[in-house]
Amino acid sequence: MVVRRPPQAATNTTITSAQTFNAHTKKGTRNVIESGGVGDDDDDVLTNLVEPLWPEDLKHLPYTFNRVSAEESIKMSREFYDKMNERRTIRFFSPDPVPREVIENIIKVAGTAPSGAHTEPWTFVAVCDPEVKQQIRAVVEMEEETNYAKRMGNQWVKDLKFLRTDCVKEYLTMAPWLLLVFKQTYGMLPDGRKRNHYYHEISTAIAGGILLCAIQTAGLATLTSTPLNCGPAIRGILQRPPNEKLLLLMPVGYPAPDATVPDLTRKPLEELMVTV
Template sequence: MTVPCRTQNFICVLFFCFLDVENIINISQFLRNMLSKKKLVIDFYTRMMNKMYSIFGDMPFIKQYWPFILTGFLCYLSTRIFYSKYASQDKKKDIINSTYQTPDEIAEISENNSDDTQNDENEECDDDYQPSLPSDLEHIPLNYDRISIDETIDRSNEFYNFMNLRRTVRHFSQEDVPIEVIRNIIRTAGTAPSGAHTEPWTYVVVHNMEIKKQIREIIEAEEEINYKKRMGKQWTTDLKPLKTNWIKEYLTDAPYLILLFKQLFSFKNGVKRMHYYNEISVCLSAGLLMTAVHYAGLVSLTSTPLNCGPALRTLLNRPSNEKLVLLLPVGYPAEKCLVPDLQRKDLSEYTIEML
């Protein structure tokens, strides 16, 4: 029986249309396995030809042009194989090169977007804005006593030498510290400047051992995942000389844990108050905190627990507008405490002077 050419063309179209992606992948895998062995190539070719003749033997169009049809099919198959290969490689590169975001950062972005939308709506509806600070805020003379140039030089050099002794410590004594010292340290941190004087920081002081144990459990569980999966080979390799891992004894050894949260916004008299430059303001406050810790004769460690923010915020019963920035154990160093023999950059390496 001879099949009309139009019918033959229609059958060819159907043949390619009904080859879904899964079948194509299976065929491509079969072809790669077959072509990897030279002896099987001839057997495959022979079986393929016999199969083609048995199926299309009564179709003169296909019988005549089957080499072109087969060539087109193989070209299509090869294109799909190479496309799948390079697409997967590009996807891996995008994952590697993409900036990692913690749950806190993702939540903050979505909250900021919603805040922007609300601000736009408010701007359209209400043109009467009131400042967060009193409109009639009084300005007073600066309390300032000028010192001599020589004393200025001496003080600056003395303070540098003092701060140059500050070191990050991971081994703490369990000896207690008077709470008044910690309060004075945080008072000092609270003198930092902030955007529009919003003072967007919350300091949570933890002395209770049970809470410190819960904090340690949360952080060590996440840090193990960070070291094994999230941080990558280069990051963990850079940390090896510092001899750090996901075990954090200092979280329960240090008498105090100070957790610093940034406030994205607050409410005053029922009115939402935006906190401008909250990240920078909180970092400035943290710098003063570390300086005050050192000045008080104590030691600390600046810790940024990756992926622990939401769990710690829940544990400490903090509102959703607060995001964890830093965790600092504070106390005395352990006896025979060792620190890495690090050398700081020379001034010329990080300063550009235009005199």
């Protein structure tokens, strides 16, 4: 089933009869849904009722599903595990270029993620401009110095020691692409009013997990980073609007030929899974 978005939804022109009401959502009653589930300081609770993004009488269609046999299902799930289990977080990248079409395809995959009320509260910024990569690296390295020295505390520094990382982030200029995953904490209507983006952080992180699968499936490598305190500066560099907040920063490319990874292991199934 090919899913296509009608032009009117894409451009928000369905919002023709939006009216302002006093909704019964108040600051004092904000909850996990209204705030997106993240507890951000500037998560607003929106108090004006607006038209829904999707028409209330939206048609429902039969779902076409091609069912495979149990044997085939076992085989496919095992093969996908083998492929995903090869993934490691990479900190040493080759500068070799990656085709733009691959980057576009992996972002399209991330865009298939589910989201609260199908609000699709995410934006993916793909940076290949060397100067912009350098600016982003400068921001991250400056913040990381403070993070290591002051913000993070002794336990964090101790818990990260096995990674042998420091404030120098060469991969941010070496990798051919930087993918920046922004969550949209709210949506904007053409008339300037805000729209709730339910569960925006969880939804965007789920899209980030799907992005990781797409990167691995395309034969590329990445590093999943959460650039603490870098969001506002990077948003400025990329000229993103105030409703977008940086969630993940991921260099994407091929590993350097001499890339190393810590000799880590993963939890075995019996620690991961409980059957009831």
